[in-house]
Amino acid sequence: MNTIDHRFAKNWWKYLLSILIVVVYCLPLYVLVTMALKKMTDTSSRLQLPTSLYWGNFTELFAEGSIGRALLNTAIITIATVAIEVILGCMAAYPLARHRSRFNSLINAIMMGVMMIPPLSILVGVYSTLISMHATSTYWGMIIVSAAFGLPMPIYFFTKFIRTIPRSLDEASQIDGCNTLQTFFYIILPQLKPAIATIVILNGVGMWNEYGYSLYILQKPEMYTLTLTISQYFSSGANNLNGAAAAACVATLPMILMFLFLQKYFIKGTADSAVKG
Amino acid sequence: MKLKNGSTINLFYIPALILMLVFVAYPLGQAIYIAFTDWNGYSQHLNFVGFSNFFNMLKDGNLHTALLNTLIYGFGSAFFQNLFGLLLAVFLNSKFRGHSVVRTFVYLPVMIAGLIMGYIIYYFVQYDGGVFNEILGWLGQAPLDFMADRWRAVGIITFINVWQYTGISMVIYMAGLQSISTSYYEAATLDGANHWRCFWNITIPLIVPAMSTAVVMNLIGGLKLFDVIQSLTSGGPGFATHSLSTYISNQYFQAQNAGYSSAIGIITFVLIVVVAGVFNSFFSKHEIEA
Incomplete structure (x- = not known):
């Protein structure tokens, strides 16, 4: 005592x-x-x-309905974008980590260059490209642009991670008769689980909270994500600040709950993604 | 030993590469092309105007404001996020009961959208009924219109960004501190070094790798700042709090000046690449092997 x-x-x-x-x-x-x-x-x-x-602010909010649609839109866009980033990211990282050639280091440099482009700086180019593809106000337009800009980070992170997996594992599997595809799926992919978890949570939060491209790509109200819907609540006259607060709570709560349950993964992921390989 | 199928393995990055070529590289090319035209953003016609969009930047006062603000958002955020992040990491690393609770709360705002953060702060800075004015009232002070003054507004925006994302630099520094072997401190203490000397001569030099990542990340984040400005001030009053990012979207969508907007975008890109490059090479010169 x-x-x-x-x-x-x-x-x-x-x-x-x-x-x-x-x-x-x-x-x-x-x-x-x-x-x-x-x-x-x-x-x-x-x-x-x-x-x-x-609780009236919340009942009114759900009765009005746009928040439910926004939750659905945000969930679809977030899940699809992160899925593409993880799948294409793992695949791209494998050769970049294992097959070092001059051409591949050029590819690597290009990917890192993409990481430096602030998405809004080429807004005009992206937007006009999407218009010519009729991809504005569509899920796929939003998903594919977000995934393209989000890919370099996972590729960089997975490449670093795969380099720490002993190459002898690949060699052993090939002696046992696996081809490259099988080696990737049966040997490399299972080892990548913790790295995938990191990317899923960090990029997932980033997409959930995205506001910038969604503002321009998703112009039809029925396509609005949470951030776009929240900005409607705050800007339309802005006299019902209490109702707007309820909307902001609904948008934020899923991420806060996720953080409280997966806290150690967020902390570890943030630290890992920053350490140089 | 060389791997079998040494080059078929390269096929694995084709999908990622195609995606980036179509949705990043091609739009980048488009953006550069549009920067040399007078396109208004929707018409079928555009004229090639040479460098005139770039010359116009020299005499656009609003752009100069946005550029200066962007530098303040970028360097201000990076400086204070790293200062507070490092102090918090050192504090929490001293391991007292409940230190992880503090870490949880400091990291928590990272989960909240920057846009929503701006709206939440509106409850604080609002003239009528805002929390800050209420506190001023308790202290017997007259209420302030917080966002009316340019420098105060820019400062408040910078600090929201600092407050929200300090948790990230804190976590990076905590990991950095834990990677420093305690034997250095033991040896230094035996040689008679005090806490302060240990901090300056052991901790700081060995934490440079963590610092380099945190500083460059925060700089890029601050130089790109968009959503919190959009929700709190929309660049106002007038054009006083615009960043380059918000000014780009203002010029494209409100002023219908797509060519000019695109030219600013190119300059912003170059600015961020140069700043990040300079800081990266500065830090890599000062990194030592632990």
Whole structure:
């Protein structure tokens, strides 16, 4: 007992500082949630807890319907984009990691070059390309553009990862009579699971929250994603800030829940994706 | 030993390559071509105008504002995200009970869309009923119109970005700190070095690889800043808080100046490549083998 008291006495400033940091980080979310649970006519301080929980903002939100469609659109676009990034990313990384030639290092350099292009800087080119393909306001247009710009990171990450898998595994499987395709599917792919998990969660969050290309590619309201729908709630007159807060809660909650359950993967993934190979 | 089927393996990157050629490389070519025209974004006709879009940039005051703001968003974010990220990592690395709770909360905002973050902060900076003005009221101060002043607005946007993404640099630095062998600190302590000396002469030099990634990532992120500006100010008041990214979309879709917008895009691309390249080579000169 005494030692615990002693440790606490020595570390008291760490706890004080911790509380301060947590408060600074919770405050915006706290205000958002209390706003969502108050009536529009409730003019009490935004820092004050609601006197009674008012769920009307949420029932109105779902009754109006656009948020449900936005959840569906966002889920479709996020899942498809991440799936393409993972599948094409693993496939592309395999030869780049295993077959080092001058041509392949050129390919590698091109992919890294793509990583440097800020998507909005060539907005005009992308948009006019999509118009000529009749791909604006379609799932596939949005998915394929996002996947193309998102691919270099997974390729870079998977290449780094495959290089850490001993080459003797490939050789052993080929002696046993596997061809390249079989070696890739049976030997390399199972080893890549942790790297795939990292890409799925990091790029998944990125796509869920995407706003930029979706703003221009998805112009029909029935194609709107969550971010586009939320911006409608906030900008259309912007007088029902409580209803808008409820919409923002609905859009954010899935990602927050996912983070709380998969926290260690997010932390590890962020650290891994930053370490140079 | 050479692998069997040594070159059929290369077929594996063809799909990825095609995707990037069609949806990145070709649009990049288009963007460069359009930058030399007067295209308005929808008409069938466009005229080749040479470098005039690029010359027009020299006399466009709004663009200069956007450029300066972009540099502030980029360098300001990178500086403070790394400063706070490193301080938080060192603090949390001192291992006290509950340190992982702090880490959870600091990383949490990374999950929230930048756009939504901008709207949440609107609840704080709003003139009537905003949280900041309420706090000013408690302190007996007059309410402020936070986003009306250019520099204050730019500062607030930078700090939202810092606040939201410091968790990423924190995690990178925590991983970096854990990779430093404790034997260095033990040896230094035996030689009589204090905490401060250990930090400057062991931690900082050995953390350069983590720093290089975090700084370059944050710089690129800040220089590309788009959604939080769009939701909080839409570039206003006037053009005071535009970044290059928001100005590009403003010129294309509102001003219907696609040629000019595309030229700005090319310059933005070049700017980011140059800044990232300079910082990468600066850091790689200072990296040492641990």
